[in-house]
Amino acid sequence: MLRTSLKSSSYRRSRALVQRLLPQIQYAYINTRSESKTLAQSAVAVSPVSRLLEPLKSERTESNAKHSISKLTQKSFSEIEQTEFTAPAAERQPGYYSSKGDNVIRQPFAREINYLKSLMESFVSDQYYEKAYPLLKTLSGLVTPEEFTKFANIYLEALVQDEKVSVRELEQVIDKMQRECHFESNNRTRALRLTKYLETDPKFDLDEFFRIPKIEDIRSTLSNVDIIGVDNLYTIFDHPKAQTWIPSELKESYHEYDLNKNKEIVEDTKKLQEKDGSIRSLEKDDLSELEAVDSFGLQIVRHSLLGLEASPDKIAVFTSDIKEIIKDMTNEESKQKITSGKLNYFEMYQLLETQEQRDQFNHALANFNLDRQKQMEIRGVEGAKEKWKHEYEETKKRDSIMSTKNLNAQLYEWYQKLVPLLQKERQECLDLIDDKATNQKSSENKERAVYAPFFVKIDPEKAAMTTILEVMKLQSTGGISNGMRALTALQSVGKALEYDYITQKLSKKDLKRTQTSKHKGSRLLLNLVRNAAEGDPNEDFGWSQDISIRLGAVFVSFLMEVAKVRVSRHTVETEQSAFFHSIQYIGGQRIGAIKLHSDLVKSINRSSLDSCVQPQHMPMPVKPKDWDGYYGRGQVMSPLVRVRDSPETAAYVKTAARNGNLDQVYAGLNVLGNTAWTVNKDIFKVISHYWNTGKEFLDIPGVLDKPILPPKPERSDDPSIKYKYRKLVTQLKSEFSTMRSQRCDANYKLEIARAFIGEKLYFPHNLDFRGRAYPISPHFNHLGGDMTRSLFLFWDGKELGERGLRWLKIQLANLYGFDKAPFDERVKFVEDNLQNVFESAKNPYSEDAWWKKADKPWQALGVCFDLRRAYKLPDPTKYVSHMAVHQDGTCNGLQHYAALGGDLEGAQQVNLARADRPQDVYAYVAGIVRELLEKDAQKNNKYALFLKDKINRKVVKPTVMTNVYGVTYIGALAQVRKQLEDYFPDNQRDSLQEHARYLTTHVFAAIRQLFENAHLIQDWLGESARRISKSVSIDYKESDNVALHSSAVIWTTPLNLPCVQPYRKGTSESLKTAVQTLTINRIDGAGMVDGRKQVAGFPPNFVHSLDATHMMMTAAACGERGLKFASVHDSFWTHAADVDTMNEQIREQFVKLHSSNLISLLKEEFEIRYKDNYQLIKISSKHPLVKSIKELKQQWTKQLNRPITLGDELYMERTRLEFLNSDDPQKIKAAQDMVTTIKLAHEYEGEIEDVNDRGTYEILIPLKFPEVPPKGEFDVNRVKDSLYFFS
């Protein structure tokens, strides 16, 4: 019922108020449109409700500016110089993403700013200050003054570093910037000036410089240690007032300096440089070579590692370190072995006797590897080049012609042709920038100007390699046979070039300031400056997407121009282009593709192409630096959260990082990243053996020459036959190429593994947007299949002990597939099979070896090796094992759901409670389904009668498993149908479908019965997501860039990680490049959310964020207890000896996580986050509310003389609330009397039901969330006693 008050006098009063306000809105509206801004403004100024008019007024004036600014990224530096781009001040103000309350800033013109910044940085780093200045000036027109200061300081920093620039010139530039760009200097600017003075003016008076600023400003100035540099800081330290000036973080360094200042620098490194030949470089050649050794890619991997030891002085240091370490070893034999040069690092490490020796060895190896890592980053592709060159020269020697038969030689030929072309182009670009180009304005130069500032940064030789490798790597990807999508190629090449550029830049970065020539013993200060020089981990770096794609296009087009292949057929021989650009239809869309010459494809197939590993894709030989911000320090360009096209996710995580909220996330990630591994050489040998047979074996794909195809049909065969033939052939071809690429992929992994045999390696991890952790190096890591996993060992070993030996046996039973029995039975299973275990380890190649029949044979074999070695000792419990033992959650998603919902029986079935035997939820659900069917069968239901004896765990498993991931009825139907297929011949498809439909309904019902409360929570999550993604922000304006439904579902994990669902609809835009004009889908974080995905994705994503949280908590807890820890989502790994401790922590942390009502907390979070949002719902047109809302709108329409929009409704409500919250009693009074459509709905006391039907009317109501469903009786503390929770 409509509240009576609406019809009361207050309602009438408020209508009168609105009527008074509206003519003014209309007035301002019309006047701003007709460009009589002054008139409108004066009207606004005199009106007491001027604030009400402001937004409407500004909306009209900005559209033109916005339009021209959006084209900025397509302009070259000279065009930008000639045009003025200024955004109105209001438009420069930052906006927000999904929620204003979160205070996560959405930078307007982010793309344009990023482009200008990249361009400016590029110029200043090469001292083109005059070219950079106009860009800086343009930036000043797009950002807020505070933002601008940041950019200006980048510019000034370059001037400070440039010795040719005098202090006077610096001051002049600052003056000019103040005049022309409204530059406001800050303490960093002062630090820049200070540095210049210190370095150039011998008479510089520090006292005078610091006379005016307040002491806190002085301290803040001196905090910019990365600018001031070590030597200048010493100068400051020498000042009598230094002690009062320096900020707290420098205090310790100051004291250190004070103590040591009189000592002289000692070149202590020199003594380490004695040549020592007693340790030779490592040899890995005793391992049988993989067959595809000739394929390119392989050699790069090896080189990246083996080449690293080339630096003789580092070898000398390492050698001398090791000599020192082994000095006190008692076992002479071991000692000799170590010095023999025949052992790899891991083998040496294993022979050490004391923990002290091992610590020292780790330290020495870390130092040694630091240099190797750096070399790998800088010279990643040189190995490939050397190999190509070698083969090229060999071919030449044999006097044979270059052909695709020798792919590497062919690639070298392209390389040789490409380099001069790139060099020439680079010169043209330089001339253009230097204004030396002959025809500056030619169309060619106009195009060149867009990429020139970036092109000149790139080393042509390296870029030629990168381009060739990237393009070759992409062949047959993106659904294009024998080619690749043009966009992907350009992006990959662009990204790779950017990576090269950044690595070079970082390796050169301001060495001067981070070293000292004056004093010794200032490690503290040096570290401080070096860390600061690495920059803010929350600041973006690198190029904008437009730049890298355009640049990629330039390089790819050059490659396409020079790359030729020589082909011959019969007696004819000719040279043809190796690549060609063509258009292809994929899924009804026209896609630009770059295709490879068919002969080239064949030759790649023959040599089984491996891709080039970019160094950032390799495991790291050194411990990654700990995470402390959005961008990883040790792993260049890796963000904390991997997400494509979601600036919003990045912004939220960056904000959390800046606010210091992510320490717990870092803690977990650092434990994962600090786990050192090595490659299991024994397993590698066996894999190599089978690999080299070329036959299919276990999960190793066999070598395939070409697909076997059916005979060709006749012309006049029926179209159905011809179609089936084409379909079959296409399928066979695609299966063939999948098999081939699987073998390539496996080969690739094995090659990396081989390179890392005996090495210590680490996997820095980052997260997906839900917080799940993944190793950053994508190709070879412990997340792979059975074969890959079997290749990993912990670098450190731990003595098994009684418990460890037992766990090692349980691990073997689990891997063998004997994992449903109680632990004692699993142990017994292994003990009964000990002879088989030993035999497997002793003779792994025998035809019917026991290990081959395991569920996960390769990993099982690994344990066999370990057990055999243990039992060779008089006491096997004394064996030092490097094996990782796994503890896996039983249906982990359901475990979390059961804990959330507190379902008693459900919790029992997923092992949250103690039981003597592991429970099997699939079997249990199957049981419920059987009962349901039995009941129906008694009623003579034909489906039930047919199916009741056919239900087992296998039938329900896929559906139960995917239920937590939000499998839909249709998805489940397909799963069930597949399970029933065998019972129905081909011609009974309809019957199959009917039975499947019947059964699916019952499987769903059974799961629901078992996890009733959990399901209510799943529903709650879905409904909340639906309301959020259908909501409208109070700030919504039709004229804005922000879409109507622009709020994504965002939640914070218990570890404070903000999770933002990145599902949004983008806008497509075209980008002109040297290869083709591309259509790019841009997602800017203010566009329409993809409601369907937001809703369907939320329940599973939320649960994933919980399982990720649990893993990270466990990781951190294990780390604190000194355990080595690794995880593959819900499988947690540690040393056998530590499984008990880990198990305790797995349970402890789970209980800790679920001790609070997570769903209630989530509701509270949502209520705060989306408090300014409204739901757009449809109610029946006959609803009593509709009449009053319509009436009000009609009033407004009359006043405005146009239909009322949603934006108007929100504007009125916004104004009402603003007035209501003001300090002005008059305004408060006015607001209290004011009626808006939303207020009407808000105050309505009857039912408002969202009906999606005909004859409805759309209204806005405040966003509310459903009540949190009740929890069941299960007490989560019982998890602590559960034996098989993770097992």
Place this chain on the structure above:
Amino acid sequence: MSLRSFNPAFKQLFADRKPMRLHIHEMLNPHTVQQVLDGMRLKKLYPDGSKLDIIECNPGNGVFSSMVNYDLKPRNHILIESRTKLQQHWKKDLQALQGITGNKENFTLYPRDPYDWQTYLDLTDKDKIIQPVTKSYDQVHDELLLIANWCYDRGEKIVAQWIGCCGDRNWLQKYGKVRVICMAPSKTVSKFLSEPGFGKRNRTAMKRELFTDSKLLAIIANSANLPGEGYDPRVLIRDQPVAAYDNSIPKSTEMGIFEFYPSGMTTDAIAEMEYLLSPMYMNRSTPLRQILPKIVSGGEGMAESLPHDLLDRSPREFTTEDILAIAHAYDKWPFKPDYVDTIQLDEIDESQF
């Protein structure tokens, strides 16, 4: 105008139910149909109904079906209809017709999908509802006629495939030169019937010219529109189609009716380079010289054996002679890829599933 072809038996049937509007458009006005039929003069082409089998795909509400049937009085008129609701209507109507005329019209409802090749195999081989005789390709088959309505977007692909079947001489064209009277959106018909040089000339238009004899019979538009816009004027002048109005055709579309049947040439003429036509016609306004390197590895090499003026022409302008010249050059080209490498599903195949 008299409704010469209107079967009085249908008067009551049509009166009893409202025509259903479904996603395949059709003529519902008997006057329009009469106008079209008058223009076609089918009786002259098929004078002896007692030997004639008609297969009609998507008969829909049946206005055209009943009238063409009344005109030709075939011994069999198979209605292939897959839409369940229409199947029900037809079942009812045919039952009623049995009562009125004893179905002397010889209608048979075949409730299958006309989109599926298997339907035609089953019709003749498995269910043996009709068993057409095979006739020589010297003249048009006078005992089998195919009528089809593909007036919706997806229909374009099946029409293109049917045209291909004339070149392969398979499917129903294995029985001889079987005339197909095809209704399709003007968007499709104007494309497929365009002549060399016309803006819309595409791959299927070229194949249509190579493998079939064809004629534009009629254009039917909503009375709010002017029919025939968008057609190649040369075709309009040559074929003099009936222009008619029917308001059951939505304003946003227009229907064209055309006929085709196999001509002298088969796909053997271009079989080898058939796979190149798809990428070639994706760049249909680019000169051949520039297209060659984009469609096949080393394709630029083929230019040597092609006349210069042809290299400067674009696929849109190609005549059948041009295509045959390219096919010839391809045949001679030493670097043509293996047959296996040329097999791929193209955009027309995609429509099958």
